[in-house]
Amino acid sequence: MAKAIRFHETGGPDVLRLEDVEVGEPGPGEVRVRHEAVGLNFADTYFRTGLYPAPLPAGMGVEGAGVVEAVGEGVTHLAPGDRVTYTGSPLGAYSTERVMPAGSLIALPDPISCETAAGSTMRGLTAAYLMRRIAPLKAGDTILLHAAAGGVGLIVAQWAKLLGLTVIGTVSTEQKAELARAHGVDHVVFYRRENLAERVRELTDGAGVPVALDSIGQDTFASSLASLKRRGLLVCFGTASGPVPPIDAMQLALAGSVFVTRPALADYIADPAERAELSGELFGHVAAGRITVGINQRYALADAVRAHQDLESGRTTGSSVLIP
Structure with missing residues (x-):
C-alpha cells in the first residue's frame, strides 16, 4: 500500500490526513510514478479550504518529481x-506513489535533482510565463514584484535580472528583504509599513511601473493598481491574503487606462509544445546556474499539517518540499 495525504472536508490544515491507498497498475496512456519529492505550494491551501472546489474526499498537491516505475x-x-517532474491536475501529489496521465509528465534533465524539480516546476513555470509570455518586457523596464522572497518571487527576480529589468520587490520582514536582495531585487519595500504606491513613484521618477506582479491579492490590489504607469498591466496571479476585490471598469480608466489580468499557469502550459519550450528554458537556466532554487524547508509527508501551518503563517521562504 502507498501512503497519501487526503482530506474529506474543507477547512484548516487539520483536515489533512495521512492514509493508506491502493495505487494499482497504469492503464492506457498512464504511468505509475514513485515520488522522491513533492512540491508544497500556496495554491494547495486553496483546494484544502474550498476556494478551488474539488470532489471530496480528495488527494492533495499538484506538483511532484520522481521515477517512472511502470x-x-x-x-x-x-x-x-x-x-520525471510535473505540475497540474489531477490532485494527489502528496503521496509516495501514484498513477497519472503520461502526457502530464516532463522528462527531467540529468543535472536537475528531484528535490530541485519538486521545488521549482510550478514556481519556475509560473515565473517563465510571467517573464516570457505575460507582457513584452524589455531591458531597462522596472517591474513591481510582490512576495519577492517567496518561491515564485525568488525565481522571477533572478530571471528579471537576466532580462535586464529593474525589480522593486515587496517583503514583510528584514530577513526576507536580505534574501530578496541576494536574488536580484534592486529596491525593497516593506509593504505593511510603507506606502507602496508612493515608494514606487519615488523610485520611478513619478512614472510608475509598466507591470506589477501581485500574488497577494486582497491586501495589495489597490496599491498595486496605484503603482502602475499609464496603460500599465496588473497581473493578479495569486490570492495569499484573500480574493481580489470586484473590479469597476471605470477605476481602470481613472488609474490611467490600465489593464488587469488574472492568469492561470494551466493556460500557459496546456499546449505540449509551449510547455516543453518554457520548461526547457527554465531547466536550462537552472542547470547552468543562472537561476538557483533554494529548498529552504523540508517536511516529511506525514508532517503536511505543520507544512500548511507554516505556509499560511508566512514562516516559509523560497521553495518547500515534502519528502515521501
Whole structure:
C-alpha cells in the first residue's frame, strides 16, 4: 500500500490526513510514478479550504518529481527508470506513489535533482510565463514584484535580472528583504509599513511601473493598481491574503487606462509544445546556474499539517518540499 495525504472536508490544515491507498497498475496512456519529492505550494491551501472546489474526499498537491516505475499501453515516450517532474491536475501529489496521465509528465534533465524539480516546476513555470509570455518586457523596464522572497518571487527576480529589468520587490520582514536582495531585487519595500504606491513613484521618477506582479491579492490590489504607469498591466496571479476585490471598469480608466489580468499557469502550459519550450528554458537556466532554487524547508509527508501551518503563517521562504 502507498501512503497519501487526503482530506474529506474543507477547512484548516487539520483536515489533512495521512492514509493508506491502493495505487494499482497504469492503464492506457498512464504511468505509475514513485515520488522522491513533492512540491508544497500556496495554491494547495486553496483546494484544502474550498476556494478551488474539488470532489471530496480528495488527494492533495499538484506538483511532484520522481521515477517512472511502470507504463501503460500506448506510452512510448517514457520508460521505467526515467526521472520525471510535473505540475497540474489531477490532485494527489502528496503521496509516495501514484498513477497519472503520461502526457502530464516532463522528462527531467540529468543535472536537475528531484528535490530541485519538486521545488521549482510550478514556481519556475509560473515565473517563465510571467517573464516570457505575460507582457513584452524589455531591458531597462522596472517591474513591481510582490512576495519577492517567496518561491515564485525568488525565481522571477533572478530571471528579471537576466532580462535586464529593474525589480522593486515587496517583503514583510528584514530577513526576507536580505534574501530578496541576494536574488536580484534592486529596491525593497516593506509593504505593511510603507506606502507602496508612493515608494514606487519615488523610485520611478513619478512614472510608475509598466507591470506589477501581485500574488497577494486582497491586501495589495489597490496599491498595486496605484503603482502602475499609464496603460500599465496588473497581473493578479495569486490570492495569499484573500480574493481580489470586484473590479469597476471605470477605476481602470481613472488609474490611467490600465489593464488587469488574472492568469492561470494551466493556460500557459496546456499546449505540449509551449510547455516543453518554457520548461526547457527554465531547466536550462537552472542547470547552468543562472537561476538557483533554494529548498529552504523540508517536511516529511506525514508532517503536511505543520507544512500548511507554516505556509499560511508566512514562516516559509523560497521553495518547500515534502519528502515521501
